[in-house]
Amino acid sequence: MPSTLLIGAGISGLTVVRELTKKGHTVTILDKGRGVGGRLATRRIDRSRVDHGTQYFTAQSPEFQAFVETLLLEGIAGIWPVTDSVDAPLHYVGDNGMSAIAKYMAQLVNVKMGERVIRLEKITHEGGNGWRAICESGNTFEASNLLITIPAPQVLTLLRDSNIGADEVDMAALEAIRYAPCIVVMAVLNKPSHIPSPGVARPTQSPVVWVADNYQKGISPNQTSVTIQADAAFSQTHFEDDPMTVGQILLDQLTDLIPPADILTYQVHRWRYSLTEVRHPEPFLKANTPALLLFGGDGFGSGNVEGAFLSGLAMGEAVSR
Numbered sequence: 001m002p003s004t005l006l007i008g009a010g011i012s013g014l015t016v017v018r019e020l021t022k023k024g025h026t027v028t029i030l031d032k033g034r035g036v037g038g039r040l041a042t043r044r045i046d047r048s049r050v051d052h053g054t055q056y057f058t059a060q061s062p063e064f065q066a067f068v069e070t071l072l073l074e075g076i077a078g079i080w081p082v083t084d085s086v087d088a089p090l091h092y093v094g095d096n097g098m099s100a101i102a103k104y105m106a107q108l109v110n111v112k113m114g115e116r117v118i119r120l121e122k123i124t125h126e127g128g129n130g131w132r133a134i135c136e137s138g139n140t141f142e143a144s145n146l147l148i149t150i151p152a153p154q155v156l157t158l159l160r161d162s163n164i165g166a167d168e169v170d171m172a173a174l175e176a177i178r179y180a181p182c183i184v185v186m187a188v189l190n191k192p193s194h195i196p197s198p199g200v201a202r203p204t205q206s207p208v209v210w211v212a213d214n215y216q217k218g219i220s221p222n223q224t225s226v227t228i229q230a231d232a233a234f235s236q237t238h239f240e241d242d243p244m245t246v247g248q249i250l251l252d253q254l255t256d257l258i259p260p261a262d263i264l265t266y267q268v269h270r271w272r273y274s275l276t277e278v279r280h281p282e283p284f285l286k287a288n289t290p291a292l293l294l295f296g297g298d299g300f301g302s303g304n305v306e307g308a309f310l311s312g313l314a315m316g317e318a319v320s321r
C-alpha cells in the first residue's frame with residue numbers, strides 16, 4: 001500500500017489520517033503547531049480555559065452527524081443551548097474546549113508536531129513517484145502520496161517556494177479561495193460576566209461581532225473568561241497594529257457586558273485565516289502530478305468545521321480508492 005504524507009493536523013487532516021489508518025495505510029502527519037487542532041483552538045490563561053478559534057459547530061450531513069454522535073457518546077462534545085432562531089441547528093462544542101476534539105481524533109495517530117514544511121520536492125520513492133517535505137527544523141519526510149490541508153494562501157506560498165511546476169497544479173483554483181482575518185480577545189474576569197444566558201452576545205454595531213462567556217459555555221468551570229471576535233473589516237485594518245492596544249479598543253466597546261474593573265488580564269490572538277469567504281466548490285482538488293497530490297480543508301466544499309471534516313473524508317476515500 002502506498003505511504004501518505006499529510007500536512008496540517010486540523011480537523012480536515014485528522015479526519016483523513018483516521019480514515020486511512022483504519023484502512024491500514026501508513027500516514028505521517030506534519031504540523032507546525034505545538035498542539036493538534038489548528039483552528040479548533042483552546043488556550044489556558046490563569047485558571048480559565050478559552051476557545052479562541054472555532055466557537056461551535058453544527059452538523060447537517062449524515063456523515064458528520066454520525067461523527068458528532070460518537071463525540072457525544074464519548075463525552076468529548078456537548079450541546080450549547082444557543083438558539084438564534086426557532087429552527088436553529090444544534091450548536092456543538094468540545095466539553096473541555098474545542099482542542100479536546102482534535103486531541104481525541106489524534107489518538108493512535110502518528111502526528112509530528114513542531115514541523116513547519118517550507119519546501120516540497122518530487123522524488124522517486126519505493127520504486128515509483130513520490131514526494132519529499134522539507135521542514136524548517138531540517139527534518140525531511142518522504143512518501144508516495146502527499147495531502148495538504150493548510151489554508152490555500154499558505155499552500156500557494158509553499159508551492160511557489162518549491163520546485164513544482166505551476167502547470168501541474170491548478171494555481172488559479174487555489175488563488176480564488178479567500179479567507180477573512182479575525183482578531184480575537186481573550187479576557188479573564190474575577191466576576192461573572194454580564195453576558196446573558198447561555199453566554200453569547202452578538203453586538204450589531206461594528207467592530208465586535210461575537211462575545212462568548214466560556215464559563216457559561218461550560219468549558220471553563222474554575223474561572224470566567226470571555227472570547228471577543230472583531231469583524232473582518234476591523235481585523236483587516238488593525239491586523240498589524242499593536243495587539244494589546246487593539247484588544248483594549250475592542251474591550252472598550254463592551255463595558256456593559258464586561259466591566260473594566262472585573263478584567264484580571266487579557267490576551268489577543270490574530271488569525272490571518274479564520275472563516276472562508278470564497279471556497280473551491282469541490283471537497284478537494286487533485287493536482288495533475290505523476291505522484292498523487294491533493295489539496296483540501298475548509299477552503300473546499302461547504303467550509304467551516306463540518307466542511308473541513310467532509311473534505312478530509314473525501315480525500316481519504318480518494319486515496320484509498
Ligand SMILES: Cc1cc2nc3c(=O)[nH]c(=O)nc-3n(C[C@H](O)[C@H](O)[C@H](O)COP(=O)(O)OP(=O)(O)OC[C@H]3O[C@@H](n4cnc5c(N)ncnc54)[C@H](O)[C@@H]3O)c2cc1C
Pocket residue numbers: 007008009010011012013030031032033036037038039040052053054055056057058115116117118149150151154158182184229271273274275296297298299303304305306308
Ligand atoms: C476565530 C475563528 C472562529 C471560527 N468560528 C467557527 C465557528 O463558530 N464554527 C465553525 O464551524 N467554524 C468556525 N471557524 C472555522 C473553523 O475553525 C475552520 O473551518 C476549521 O477548523 C478548519 O479546519 P482545517 O483542518 O481545514 O484547517 P486548520 O484548522 O487551519 O488546520 C491546518 C493546520 O495546518 C497547519 N499548518 C499550516 N501551515 C503549515 C506548514 N507550512 N507546515 C506544517 N503545518 C502547517 C496549522 O498549524 C494547522 O494546524 C472559526 C475559525 C476561527 C479562526
